[in-house]
Amino acid sequence: MKVNHVPTYTMSEDEVSKIVKSCDTHKVPIVPYGGATSIEGHTLSPNGGVCIDMSMMNSIKALHIEDMDVVVEPGIGWMELNEYLEPYGLFFPLDPGPGATIGGMCATRCSGSLAVRYGTMRDNVISLKVVLANGDIVKTASRARKSAAGYDLTRLVIGSEGTLGVITEVTLRLQKIPQHSVVAMCNFPSIKDAADVAIATMMSGIQVSRVELMDEVQVKAINIANGKDLPEIPTLMFEFIGTEAYAREQTQIVQKIAAEHNGSDFVFAEDPEAKKDLWKIRKEALWACFAMEPNFEAMISDVCVPLSHLAELISRSKQELDASPLVCTVIAHAGDGNFHTVILFDPNIEEHRQEAERLNKFMVLTALSMEGTCTGEHGVGTGKVKYLEKELGVEALRTMKRIKAALDPNSIMNPGKLIPPHICF
Amino acid sequence: MKVNHVPTYTMSEDEVSKIVKSCDTHKVPIVPYGGATSIEGHTLSPNGGVCIDMSMMNSIKALHIEDMDVVVEPGIGWMELNEYLEPYGLFFPLDPGPGATIGGMCATRCSGSLAVRYGTMRDNVISLKVVLANGDIVKTASRARKSAAGYDLTRLVIGSEGTLGVITEVTLRLQKIPQHSVVAMCNFPSIKDAADVAIATMMSGIQVSRVELMDEVQVKAINIANGKDLPEIPTLMFEFIGTEAYAREQTQIVQKIAAEHNGSDFVFAEDPEAKKDLWKIRKEALWACFAMEPNFEAMISDVCVPLSHLAELISRSKQELDASPLVCTVIAHAGDGNFHTVILFDPNIEEHRQEAERLNKFMVLTALSMEGTCTGEHGVGTGKVKYLEKELGVEALRTMKRIKAALDPNSIMNPGKLIPPHICF
Numbered sequence: 125m126k127v128n129h130v131p132t133y134t135m136s137e138d139e140v141s142k143i144v145k146s147c148d149t150h151k152v153p154i155v156p157y158g159g160a161t162s163i164e165g166h167t168l169s170p171n172g173g174v175c176i177d178m179s180m181m182n183s184i185k186a187l188h189i190e191d192m193d194v195v196v197e198p199g200i201g202w203m204e205l206n207e208y209l210e211p212y213g214l215f216f217p218l219d220p221g222p223g224a225t226i227g228g229m230c231a232t233r234c235s236g237s238l239a240v241r242y243g244t245m246r247d248n249v250i251s252l253k254v255v256l257a258n259g260d261i262v263k264t265a266s267r268a269r270k271s272a273a274g275y276d277l278t279r280l281v282i283g284s285e286g287t288l289g290v291i292t293e294v295t296l297r298l299q300k301i302p303q304h305s306v307v308a309m310c311n312f313p314s315i316k317d318a319a320d321v322a323i324a325t326m327m328s329g330i331q332v333s334r335v336e337l338m339d340e341v342q343v344k345a346i347n348i349a350n351g352k353d354l355p356e357i358p359t360l361m362f363e364f365i366g367t368e369a370y371a372r373e374q375t376q377i378v379q380k381i382a383a384e385h386n387g388s389d390f391v392f393a394e395d396p397e398a399k400k401d402l403w404k405i406r407k408e409a410l411w412a413c414f415a416m417e418p419n420f421e422a423m424i425s426d427v428c429v430p431l432s433h434l435a436e437l438i439s440r441s442k443q444e445l446d447a448s449p450l451v452c453t454v455i456a457h458a459g460d461g462n463f464h465t466v467i468l469f470d471p472n473i474e475e476h477r478q479e480a481e482r483l484n485k486f487m488v489l490t491a492l493s494m495e496g497t498c499t500g501e502h503g504v505g506t507g508k509v510k511y512l513e514k515e516l517g518v519e520a521l522r523t524m525k526r527i528k529a530a531l532d533p534n535s536i537m538n539p540g541k542l543i544p545p546h547i548c549f
Numbered sequence: 550m551k552v553n554h555v556p557t558y559t560m561s562e563d564e565v566s567k568i569v570k571s572c573d574t575h576k577v578p579i580v581p582y583g584g585a586t587s588i589e590g591h592t593l594s595p596n597g598g599v600c601i602d603m604s605m606m607n608s609i610k611a612l613h614i615e616d617m618d619v620v621v622e623p624g625i626g627w628m629e630l631n632e633y634l635e636p637y638g639l640f641f642p643l644d645p646g647p648g649a650t651i652g653g654m655c656a657t658r659c660s661g662s663l664a665v666r667y668g669t670m671r672d673n674v675i676s677l678k679v680v681l682a683n684g685d686i687v688k689t690a691s692r693a694r695k696s697a698a699g700y701d702l703t704r705l706v707i708g709s710e711g712t713l714g715v716i717t718e719v720t721l722r723l724q725k726i727p728q729h730s731v732v733a734m735c736n737f738p739s740i741k742d743a744a745d746v747a748i749a750t751m752m753s754g755i756q757v758s759r760v761e762l763m764d765e766v767q768v769k770a771i772n773i774a775n776g777k778d779l780p781e782i783p784t785l786m787f788e789f790i791g792t793e794a795y796a797r798e799q800t801q802i803v804q805k806i807a808a809e810h811n812g813s814d815f816v817f818a819e820d821p822e823a824k825k826d827l828w829k830i831r832k833e834a835l836w837a838c839f840a841m842e843p844n845f846e847a848m849i850s851d852v853c854v855p856l857s858h859l860a861e862l863i864s865r866s867k868q869e870l871d872a873s874p875l876v877c878t879v880i881a882h883a884g885d886g887n888f889h890t891v892i893l894f895d896p897n898i899e900e901h902r903q904e905a906e907r908l909n910k911f912m913v914l915t916a917l918s919m920e921g922t923c924t925g926e927h928g929v930g931t932g933k934v935k936y937l938e939k940e941l942g943v944e945a946l947r948t949m950k951r952i953k954a955a956l957d958p959n960s961i962m963n964p965g966k967l968i969p970p971h972i973c974f
Contacts (some may be wrong), residue, residue: 131871190748190857233572233697244695246704249671260944268667269885271922272658272708272941274967275949276931279671279704283697300754323615329725329791331756366754367802370795377792428693432615460694497696504699516700519685523956524700528954533946 128385132486133177137253137292139175139263144290144536145259147174151534155285158228159201161221163424164505166232166285170540172488178227178289183347184208185293187526193250193267198227200423214298217242220502221499227291232284232503235406237406240326240459241333242299244501245282253293254281266293280527285503286538288531302365305333306375306391309361309398310382315339315442315454317385318358319435322458324381325362326431330374332459334363336406339442339454342413342466345406354405355389360458361406407456413466416451421478427491428500437494438463441487450479462500463487489514512544522549529548558602562686563716565601570684571713572599576959583653583710584626586646586952588849589930591710595965601715609633610718617723618675619693623652623716628761630721639723642667645926651806652716655721657928658708662831665751666758667724668791669926670707679706682957692720705952706894710928711963713956727790730758731800731818732805732903734786735807739766740867740879742810743783744860747883750787750855755799757884759788761831764867764879767838767891771830774840779830785883802905819872823944834880838891841876845893848905852916853887855927862919864890866912874902887925914939930966938968939972947974 125341134140147154153173160167169175181310190213196205202224219236220229228234230252251265254277264277281288284351297529312318315337322335339345340356348353360382364374371394379390393399404425413422429437438454445452456463467483469476488498488511498504498511515523525547528535559565565786573580583681585592594600607624614637621630622657627649631640644661653659655677658678660669667673676690679702689702706713737743740762748759761769765781772779789799796819804815817823838847856863860898863879881888892908894901911921912937923929923936938946950972953960 162899181662188855188857190752191855192751193855193869229656233701235695239695243672246667247699258942262944262948264941264945266915266917266940267855267920267921268887268922268925269856270660270664270853270925272669272926272928273849274708274945275713275952276658276671276704276708277948279701280952283699285624285699288700300752302754320887324736327615327725329727329771367792367794367798370791373792374795410657426697428695430613430616430618430692431694432613462693479721491693492691495692497691497693497698499697499871500693500695501697503697508698512699513577515691517688520689520699520702521689522685523681523687523702526631526955527700527705527952530951 128483132174133180135180137255140255140290140292141259141261144255144257145174145535148257148259148534152351153536153539154229154290155278155538156290158198158225158231159223161224162228162503162505163233164503164507166503166505166541168506178225181292187212189214191267193295194298195293195295196226198224198230198294200224200228205327209298210301213301215295215301216248217299218248223444226294226296229284230282230291230294234502234533237334237336237457240335240506241331246279248297249278249282250297251293252278252281252291254289254291255536256289257537261292268296268343277296282502285505285542287528287542304368304371305363305365305399306371306392306394307361307363307402308358309356309402310387310390312358312360312510315358315438316435317387318360319458320436320505321360321382321385321387322434323431324385326379326459328377328381329339330377332362332374332378333365334361335459336361337456337458338406341451342409342455345412345416345453346409349408349412400497410466412454413468417468419470421471422468423467425465425467425484425487426495426499426502427487428497429494430462431461431492433494433496434458434461434463437490440490441465444486448479448483450476450481450483460500506541509542509544520545521547525549557599558605560605562680565680565715566686568599568601568788569680569682572814572961573607573682573684575961576961578964579715580963581656581715583650583656584648587653587657587928587930588934588939589928591928591930591966593931603650606717611937612637613758614639617634618720619723620718620720621651623655623719623974624650626650627654634723635726635791638726640726641673641721641722643670643673645946647790651719651721655707655716655719660926662759662761662882665760671704673722674703674707675720675722677703677706677716681714681716682959682962686717694722703738708928710930712953712967713962729791729796730824731789731791731794731805731817731819732787733797733800733803733815734827735812736780736786737783737785739809740858742781743785743881746785746807746810746812748856749810749861750803751884753806755802757787757799757803758790759786760816760884761786762881763834764832766876767878767880770837770841770878772789774837824905835891838878838893841913842893844895846896848892848894848909849853850890850909850912851924851927852893852921853885854910854916854919854921856886856921858921859883860886862915865915866890869908871913873904873908875901875908877908885925900930920925931966934967934969943972944947950974956964
């Protein structure tokens, strides 16, 4: 049944349950709506239906300082949560785009630059409450930090993109704000050198908290946007955390590794203002791109490969990107093998859109040929549906479809997302 | 259909697929069999059927040093795997009982003393291959370290105890063998003091690699078994890892924390032999218990609670344990809030068995009243089935049952385990 798109603000778990149950009875599609910062079409309503806006369910229900966990409603943003936690010396260690909400972050299994140290949403959620299509309110796990009690419903829902249920409560693991941190930056003659340093850093056993790689085009964008004069060559940025002595020791070890791989201009900052200035370069990378093409849109790729393939993947991609008429920059979470390109295109020019799509596809297929994934952290949505079978095989997709059909027999939960439409079982 | 128990050694994934498909056609139960070190009845065959022994599928298929991962068949033991990895400076950081195999460890979502630093099986598996009841061979994920590509089938299978499929291949994340480690031991006048030190250590932001707590009865057992003369009071054992300087710095920070909580006799070892000797005390704790009652069996409890409740849970449990005619010792993975008691009983005396069961139940219900779990790491099997509904609610169990029915409609996969028999949907 196709119906108009009806936005609904919800106030409570019980209300969500009633809405969902009613929609199930009448076979009306539901699209849960968080911060809407996702870029793979997760919040589109291809069949109309009810869009449940979770922004009013944004309270902090309980903070357990000694357990280092917090229970929140899904509509709260990660930045607001961290503001609340700061006076307690705690933080939630995921940093996707500003505006992302905890519920949406669970739904897309997101991560960010800190994942190399703290993992993704998969690793930082203790339990969930979820409203299923039949209106059941399911608690997925106890509040214990670890458990072997039955199927891991928590992880099943994380990354399910609203296709299995609506998340109404999240219990998150928190981390201590590090005593000290050092931010460092270093340049390399080639992407391969930079990637080799990321590998050697990971293999050194050092627990770096961030390793971010930018190509020369990205650095150029930053220079234009911020009036900087950074060397326009491949650049790595690091963050080291821990006690003061340990953060410094790690910095020195990585400085040595960088020197062994043709690294130059190793600069680091410990002073809070200097760190902020240095890190701002990376943080505003996406916005800097628009300084080069102010009226364009960005298509952002999101492939991720085993670390040893990262250099080759980026090198092969850059041949295509550099030869393209479109402006493309590279930003990688290099410690995880996750690599984004920002492809700038004019949305009014069909050839532009097709070229952006072609480049994205080239990178996905190259990553898949290296045992990688089409999406490291942005999710499937509608954008990556076409690549899933090649990545995982039809048997895995059939299994997902069976689970989906078992929990949502009327297919009302965010239909058209994640599972390719042609999959039968 | 009830059939006799037929052990079957399998040699390949294809063979597993054929066996399972054939069993599904004829509705014959299947029990996958690993190291059989689990203690919750996972490998029982209540309805007879085919027991698939995975011990012949124990090869290492690929080691990717730069990616820090390894692809193995499920029958390999974690200890054999670590022997193989040692020359490469790598290890797999989970340490359940000796004899446990990687496949079984996935199936039970196991962990051990290192989980406080490295997480459980949930956190250390990149992808699986699994044979489902219909014979489908499913690849659950790519080899990338992180991915947002569809439902997390990897995590769904981890902890499913053979009830969803037979694991035929595992890709594991590896860790660098730490440059340096320090083992330390410290005594406390009360369990509360010891638990408070565990909390304060976790909250300090230090990444201790092990925090193990033993009560005075456990220390007594060790003294008897090993001819030692350790003070028979609550005792914490730590392991600190990292660079030499960092491991020492952590030791000093925790020594200070211990002193603030009435800790005494803080000893630590850095020399390899001295460390081995010190750690042997904890490693052989279970066997030491049998020195007190050589002809008895042990029932081992496995509750886990949010860390702030650990001291109260142990204190309340010890009142019951100390008042019992049975000898009971306490060993806790204190950094995770996971707490084992070894309850020694004569299997020939029915009252003994009932008393052991009563104590176990007391601890489970107490843990559940504290938002904890009936099983931190041993799994559900048949032993914990009766507590799951109280822990998770009927809605969660109904959801599990639906998933089970969708993937194993003839209920041939390890029937009678994990899902309580009364659950309908």
